[in-house]
Amino acid sequence: MTGLPPIPGALRTAVARDGETVVYVARERLLEAMRWLKDTPGQQFNYLVDVTAVEYRDRERPLEVVYFLRSLERRADIRIKVELNPAEELVVDSVYSLWRGADWLEREVFDMFGITFRGHPDLRRILMWETYAEGYPLRKSFPLRGRFSRAEQVRQALNANPEAHYSMEELSIAEAGGDLPDDMRDRLRRGERGVIPEPPNP
Amino acid sequence: MSKRTLELELATPGLDAEGRPARVPLTAAGEPDLGEEHMLVNMGPQHPATHGVLRLVVELDGETVVRCIPHLGYLHSGFEKLGEYRHYNQIIPLTDRTDYLSPMSNNVGFALAAEKLMGIESTPRCTVLRVIACEMSRIISHMVWLGTTSIDLGAFTPFLWAFQEREKIYDLQEMWTGARLTTSLTRVGGLLADIPDGFVEKLRDFTRTFPKTLGEIDRVLTRNAVWAGRTQGVGVLTAEQAINQSLSGPMLRASGVAYDLRKDKPYLGYETYDFDVIVGEHGDVFDRYLVRLEECHQSNHILKQALDRLPDGPINVDDPRVILPSKTRAMTDMEAMIFHFKQVMEGVKAPVGEAYVGIENPKGELGTYLVSDGTAKPVRWRIRPPSFINLSALPKMAEGHLLSDLIAINASVDIVMGEVDR
Numbered sequence: 001m002t003g004l005p006p007i008p009g010a011l012r013t014a015v016a017r018d019g020e021t022v023v024y025v026a027r028e029r030l031l032e033a034m035r036w037l038k039d040t041p042g043q044q045f046n047y048l049v050d051v052t053a054v055e056y057r058d059r060e061r062p063l064e065v066v067y068f069l070r071s072l073e074r075r076a077d078i079r080i081k082v083e084l085n086p087a088e089e090l091v092v093d094s095v096y097s098l099w100r101g102a103d104w105l106e107r108e109v110f111d112m113f114g115i116t117f118r119g120h121p122d123l124r125r126i127l128m129w130e131t132y133a134e135g136y137p138l139r140k141s142f143p144l145r146g147r148f149s150r151a152e153q154v155r156q157a158l159n160a161n162p163e164a165h166y167s168m169e170e171l172s173i174a175e176a177g178g179d180l181p182d183d184m185r186d187r188l189r190r191g192e193r194g195v196i197p198e199p200p201n202p
Numbered sequence: 203m204s205k206r207t208l209e210l211e212l213a214t215p216g217l218d219a220e221g222r223p224a225r226v227p228l229t230a231a232g233e234p235d236l237g238e239e240h241m242l243v244n245m246g247p248q249h250p251a252t253h254g255v256l257r258l259v260v261e262l263d264g265e266t267v268v269r270c271i272p273h274l275g276y277l278h279s280g281f282e283k284l285g286e287y288r289h290y291n292q293i294i295p296l297t298d299r300t301d302y303l304s305p306m307s308n309n310v311g312f313a314l315a316a317e318k319l320m321g322i323e324s325t326p327r328c329t330v331l332r333v334i335a336c337e338m339s340r341i342i343s344h345m346v347w348l349g350t351t352s353i354d355l356g357a358f359t360p361f362l363w364a365f366q367e368r369e370k371i372y373d374l375q376e377m378w379t380g381a382r383l384t385t386s387l388t389r390v391g392g393l394l395a396d397i398p399d400g401f402v403e404k405l406r407d408f409t410r411t412f413p414k415t416l417g418e419i420d421r422v423l424t425r426n427a428v429w430a431g432r433t434q435g436v437g438v439l440t441a442e443q444a445i446n447q448s449l450s451g452p453m454l455r456a457s458g459v460a461y462d463l464r465k466d467k468p469y470l471g472y473e474t475y476d477f478d479v480i481v482g483e484h485g486d487v488f489d490r491y492l493v494r495l496e497e498c499h500q501s502n503h504i505l506k507q508a509l510d511r512l513p514d515g516p517i518n519v520d521d522p523r524v525i526l527p528s529k530t531r532a533m534t535d536m537e538a539m540i541f542h543f544k545q546v547m548e549g550v551k552a553p554v555g556e557a558y559v560g561i562e563n564p565k566g567e568l569g570t571y572l573v574s575d576g577t578a579k580p581v582r583w584r585i586r587p588p589s590f591i592n593l594s595a596l597p598k599m600a601e602g603h604l605l606s607d608l609i610a611i612n613a614s615v616d617i618v619m620g621e622v623d624r
Contacts, residue, residue, distance in 0.1 A: 017555035018318045048448050049560070050586040054573050057581055068558065068569070068586075072445065072459065075466050079558070101448025104594040112282075127275040127623060137283055144287055 008032045022079045030082050031093040037069060037078070038098055045069035045078060048095070051105035053113045055086075055140050065092055065115060084115065094120035112138035240268060243605070247276045251354050251609045254619030256593075258612070260605065267608055270600040272593065277623040285583035289549030290316045290390050293583060298384040300585060301621040303346050304339035304564045305385045306375065313388035314469060315559040315570035319552045322391050322524060327515045331397065333470050333508045334405070335387055336561070337501040338375070341412070342368045343564030343616075344494045344501075348419065351491070351613040355432045360419045367415050370408050377401055390550055391525050392518030402509055409506050416498055423491070433488035437599040437611035440485060447595040450588050451566025452497065453615065456482035456489040463562040475504050487614040494616075524550045549578030565589045565616050585624060589617040 004010045005021075009029025014022045025033045037045040049068035062083040070077050084090050094117035095102045106117040107126040114136035117123055124130060128137070134147040146153060246257040255276035261269040281300060285293045297308040310332045317324060324332070349364035372382045377398055379385040387394055423429045439447070444457035454461060462479040464472040480496040482489030518525045526545055527538035552574040560569040566588025573582040592615050600608045 016557060017321070017553070018557040018559065020558065022556075047445055049567070050448075050569055050571070050584070052571065052582075052584045052586075054556075054582045056573075057575055066571075068571075072461050077467075099448060100443075100446050100598075101591060101594065104590065105448075108590075127278045129275065137280060142283075144283065 008036050016079065020077055020079050022081055024081050024083060027082050027084065027092055030080075031095065031097075033080065034067070034069075034095050034098055037080070044071045044073050045076075047072050048099040048101045048105075049077070051095075051102055051109060053109050053115055053138075055113065055138070057140060059086070059140070062086065063090065063113070063115070065109065067095070090115040091118055092116075093118050094123075096120050112136055114139065245608075247273075252612060253350060253617055254622075256612075256617065256619055256622070258596075258608070260600075260608065262605060265604050265606075267600045267603055267605060270597045270608065272596060274590075274593075274619075275623055277619045279624065281624045282583055282585065285580060287579065289578050290552065290580070291550065293580075294388060295384065295386045297585075298386055299620055300587070300624055301343075301563065301565060301568070301589070301618050302383060303618050304343040305383060306335040306379075306387045307339035307343075307561070307563050308568065309386060309388040310336055310470075311559065311561045311563065311568045311570050313390055314561065315557055315572050316390045316552070318559050319555065319557040319572050319574055320390065320524065320550070321553075322519055322521065324392065325516050325519060326513045327396075328392055328517045328519075329470050330508050330512050331393060331517065332388070333472070333475070334505060334512075336470070337504045337508070338371050338405075340501045340564045341498055341505075342371045344498050345371075347494060347564075347613075347616045348491075351610075352423065352429075354609050354613045355429065357423065357426070357429065360422055363415050363419055367408075367412060374401065374405055374408070377404070389518070389525070391521060392516075396517050402512070405505065406509060409502050409509070412502050413499065416495065416502075420495060424495075430488060432607075432610055433491060433614075434486055435484070436487045436603060436607045437614055438484060438486045439595060439599060443598070444485065444595075447598070448591050449566070449595060450591065451562065451564070451616075452480075452490055452493045453566060453592045453595070455480060456493045457485035458483055463560055463567055467560065469559065469561055475507050477504050487610050490614045490616075551576065551578050552580070560586065563588055565618065565621070566592055585621075587621045587624060589615065590622045590624075593617050593622055 004013065005023060007023055007025065009026040009032060011024040011026055013024070016022050037043050047070040049070050050066075051068075052066050054064045054066060062085050065082045065084065067080040067082075068077065069080060082092055084092065090113070092115060094106055096106065096117070096119065103120075103122070104126060106120055107123060109115050110117060110120075110123050111125040111127055125132060135142050137146075148156070241262045243260045243262055244257070245260060246252040247255040252258060257273040257276070259271045259273065260267055261271075279299070281296045284296060288296075294309055294312060297312045298305040301308050313324075313332075345364040345368040349361035349368075352358075352360040352364075375385055376382045378401060379387050379394060439449070439453075439457050441458045444454050444459060449457070450461075458481055460479050460481045463469070464477075465479055477500045480493045480500065482493050522538070522541040524545075526532075527535070527542055531538040532542040533539070552572070554574060554576045556571070556573040558569055558571045560567045562568075567586060568588055569584070569586025571582070571584035571586065572580050575581045596612060596615060599611050603611065
């Protein structure tokens, strides 16, 4: 057993099958750990390769949010993981303040797993549409063909209002109030965004 | 009433308080006073210059882009979810369909990750053939990029030349795999098939004639005043910004960061090939063009070296756990039949663990992250999509440029929506 690396909040380390070091970090201290890895001389992990999440088939195991970091100067990689208990609220701090590249990556994890990134400036669905109501596709509790029946999916697609494909923010830029149909104006006034349901309890 | 106000009436519907058509007031000079009013323009998802079903909502002040909001997901097919229900070899056809402009390279990326997970080392011949596949993919992907970008900016001729060269590689792909686009070239531990007779000669011919076309494209575009005017100083990203945005591939290198996975995290024995990492200086659209053009020369150079050193030998590893026995052996040899049965019925099992392999795809770093729980199907198959991440820098690059420059900037990212949306 080697000692823990001097990363703030490090819980334990492991070696992946590709030889990379995996460091598990306490959820509360993630941002601190990332800032330390990015700014400390001798670490300089200045490049965020990827952010993703893993849910295991074993429902007892925690969800993992995985960060792939790289130091372009030192040509070194490290993998940071944060474990989230699926029975609790899935929240983790956003690393957007350190890397702009985290913007869409975190949005995708939110979209696919329903993990909320605290401090992300614009956490919306990215691949699915804003009003998508079937849940989070990459969760193991999500069936391969979706939660709704094919008939219901078709019905929703046919009834979709094309205007709903503009976000409220965009419609307010246009100040198109006068030209919009009444129901759209009502939605604007309410400040409505797409309603995303809570993930069902496993 | 002047003619101008009449036109404006038509252009600005809506009624004022008295129920008359609202008009844009004219300034003293007779120009319409648009004041601080911004316009929202919707571009795509059906638009030739968005390179696929990308939709951009652009907030304009006059003709200047104030903000650009991309909308994705029109081509989302849930590949990563599908992968969780498939055996490792069954995932390979899905990788064709992500970045469909360089399918062979994607196949290689997935096979490398699966082999890393299972602790398999491919044979020398297979390794060199995979290098050939990757570099052929780089050339066709860059050719499509060059052709479509030049057509976006009004140059039609390079498009025809580039697609002619691409056609030659497609013929080679068809010779090798039987398919032009959905190649599914690799298998875990080897390849679908060895190269057919006449392939080497045909590829050699290509490597001889290809630089001539590149030279022609270079002559037509590089010192072309229109091309330079549309691309130089447009969509600039500094090295620091490019790193912070997690860009990769030509986008990163055009900003002056010399990072190429083939050199810095070598796979497939790339460290033994002689080639240069092409780096730009200004990080604008023009430098991205130069980087991609020169990368084609380097790929051509690598292809020649690979053909020279192509060793004889098997293309598949000698491991009955992952490679199907030949049909003859499966029919005559009991043990071979058992392996055949187990592989077809149960799939190739991977040990518990995880592996990430990043390869230098034409568009940037294509990462494949596989997590296994010991069964024949991965728990998680994650693609690190280079064009998705490169595209995330678009709003930043487009700010403050003209709407027409947005076309050039978007083209310079080199996106393929199959990969962005997966």
